[in-house]
Amino acid sequence: MNYIVMECHPGYAILLDEAGIFCKAANLNYEVGQTVKDPVLMKSAPEKAKARSSKWLRSGIAAVAACCIIFLGLGYYQEFVKTYSSIYLSINPQVQMELNRHGDVTRLTGTNEDGRTLLAGYEPESRDKVEVADELIDRAIEMGFLSEGGQVSISLDCPDEVLFEEYGVELREGITAYFDGRIVIDVTITDHRSSAPEGTQVSDEPPAEAAEQPQTPAGSQTPSQPQTPSQPQTPSQPQTPSQPQTPSQPQTPPTGSEGSNYGDTNYDDGGSNYSEGDDGSDDNDDGDDGGNSGYDDGGNSGYDD
Amino acid sequence: MQKGQNEHQLIHRVNAAKINVEEADQLIRDYMPFIRTETGKFLKRPPVEGRDDELGIAMMAFYEAIGGYSKERGAFLSYAAMLIRSRLIDNVRKEQKHTYDVSMDAPLGDEDTTLADVLADSRNEQEERLMREATREEIAELVAQMKGFGVELSDVADNCPRQQRTLEACRKALQYARENPALLDELLRTGKLPISSLSAGSGAERKTLERHRKYMVALLLIYTNGFDILRGHLTQIMKGVTAK
Incomplete structure (x- = not known):
C-alpha cells in the first residue's frame, strides 16, 4: 500500500494511506508530499494496554457488584420472602398463612371456598401473625362463620419443635387476650406435620x-386392638373391658x-x-x-x- | 538532589509534550544525544543521520515513550531506552523476513554493476518532483482549511478510527456526503460538520460521527474542490461501502 507523507515531525511523520487512514510512522527522512511504501508505523500499544486494563478493572468491579447483589438478594429472599413455616387456620373457613424466617406473614391463601370468601378484599394491616390471625377471626365472626362457643383450630407447620412451641404459645396467648371478654371461642393448636390428615376434622373426630x-x-401387649368390646370371643385378649373373667383389669x-x-x-x-x-x-x-x-x-x- | 530535580523537570516536560505537539518536537530535539546513544548501543556503532533508518525508528520510539509514559513506569529515560530497544528489535525481525529478497543494490557477477543499474529506471525524476510539489501544495491548503475547523493533522491521526466497524460507519457518511454535494458546501459555508444530516442520511450512528469529528472533517474537506491528487490517492477508501 502507498502512503502520502502529510506532515513531518522530528519524531514521526503523519501518513495517509489509500484507504483514507491517517497514521503516524517513523520519519525515515521523509518529505511532505512524498509517496512511500512499507513505513514503520507507530504502535499505540501503551494506550491499548491501558484501555484493556481499565476494561478488565471495570469488568471485575461489575462482577463483584453483581455477586454482592445476588448474595444480598438471596439473603433477603431467604430471610424475608421464602416460606419458612405455615399456620393453617381452620374455623370453617380454612386459611393458610405462610411465614418467613422472622415469623412475618408473607402470604395468605384460602384453602377452601369459605377461606377464599374470608380473604376476599382483606388487606392485612400488619404482617404480625397474631394480629393477622385476630383480624381473620374477627372477619369470620362478622361474616357469620364463627359464633359464641365456636372452635378455632390452628395447625402449625414448623421445621422444629422449639419454633412450634414458641408460635403455639404466642398465638394462644395473643388470640385469647384479644378476644377476652368479647366472645368465648375454643382455640386448639396442633402440629400440622403429625396431624395433617386429621387437621380438618377437629370438631368431628378425636385425634390419632x-x-x-x-x-x-393392661393391654400393653396388644396396643393395636383397642376396640375389643366387639370381640368378646377372643380369649387371647384378656384386656378387653367386656370380658368379666379378667379380674386384673383396673375398673x-x-x-x-x-x-x-x-x-x-x-x-x-x-x-x-x-x-x-x-x-x-x-x-x-x-x-x-x-x-x-x-x-x-x-x-x-x-x-x- | 540535582538528579531528582532533573527527573522532576523531565517528567513535567513529558506531561506537557503529551498534549502539545510543539513541546513534543522540542523534547525530541533536546534529547537527540540520548536517542543517538541508545541507537548506537544497539547498532554497536554511531548512527549516521540521514542514512540509518534505525535513528528515525528510535526517534519515533522516543515519541511513543512520551505518549505512553506514566509514573508507574519508573524513570522516563529508562522507559524510553527500553522502548527504543524494543522497536529496533522489532525492526530487525521485520527486516529478517525480507532476507531472501533480491536486493537492487546487489552486485551482478564480477562486474561493478548492480541490478538497479541494469534495470531501466521507469520513473521520471522531473515528473516526480513536480508531482510531489503539487501534492505538498494541496496538503498545505488542506492543513490551512482544517485550521479553520480547529483541527490539526496530528489530531486527525490520533482521532482516526481503529475498528473496522467504525471505519465503515465513517465511510458511509463520507459516501452520503459525496452523493449530496450540498452537504460539502454546507461544511465549507458554515464551518461546521453537518453531523445530523450525515447521520440521518447515511445511517451511521451520530455518536460515532461525533467521536470522530476531526477525522470526518479532514475526509470531507479532501472531497471538496481542490484536492484532486489526494482524492486520487484514496483509491481504496470506498471499497465495499454503500450508503443507506
Missing part, C-alpha cells in the same frame, strides 16, 4: 393419638366428663403439651393408672356410644 391410647391400661369408672370432653381436652392442651406427647405415651407404657384409665374408658365409652 387419642384413638390409639384407649388400649393401654376405672368411666367419667362422663372425660369421655365427652376427650377431644377438647387434648386439643386445648395440645399446644403446650405437644412436645410432651412422647412422655405421655411413655407413661402409658409404664402403666400410669390415672392417664390410662381415663383414656381407656373414655375412648371405649365414646366409641360404644
